[in-house]
Amino acid sequence: MDKTIFFAPDILINPQLPHEEALHCVKVLRKKEGDEILITDGKGRFFEASIIQAHPKHCVVNIDKTINEISAWPFNLHIAFAPTKNLDRIEWFAEKATEIGINRFTPLLCRHSERKEIKLPRIEKILVSAMKQSQKASLPVLDEMIPFSKFVKQPFDGKKYIAHCQDGNKNLLKDIYAKGQDALILIGPEGDFSPQEVEEALLNGFEAVSLGTSRLRTETAALVGCHTIHVLNQ
Structure with a gap:
């Protein structure tokens, strides 16, 4: 499969393309009655x-014809991250992670967060574009921003990790993750998680991990975590 994909989330209820997709299809690509196109919901x-x-x-x-996507990854990957002050960096991460393959994004409000709020519509458009560009049919879930303490108490049926830069015993993510496991990874803000947040995560079943010896930017660390899980599942 290698063709233009159109996104219509309600296509089974309303068999027509949304305005922007219709405009691109008819005006830009000059599609006409009788032409065949490929759509995903x-x-x-x-x-x-x-x-x-x-x-x-x-x-x-x-x-x-309806074609069910054959999942490219047999696991659920959820990354919760503290958005950076420069939103372009988070948009870059969201785009690339969607291309690689991810199930859910959750923006976190942490003690050292420089960005206290995040507008989702622009990121949602980026996710749609990345899904279509990478020939996928599954759009990642994008949550509203949530306070760190509230989020870490939520249940997750899989392995839970917190990647932080503080001293202490931390295994490399690649050494403790097992192929096929569902994974939730916490990535902190530019100033890292506070010691209290790390302790709270550990008390709620998270394991402290390292992503390597380099000190990484927030968006780089998040993408490394995403890619590491995929590589280990090859």
């Missing part, structure tokens, strides 16, 4: 469809 499904009304505001289609 972001829920793990592709749809082969035929255009029956080529209008830039409401491109109506007929679904010819």
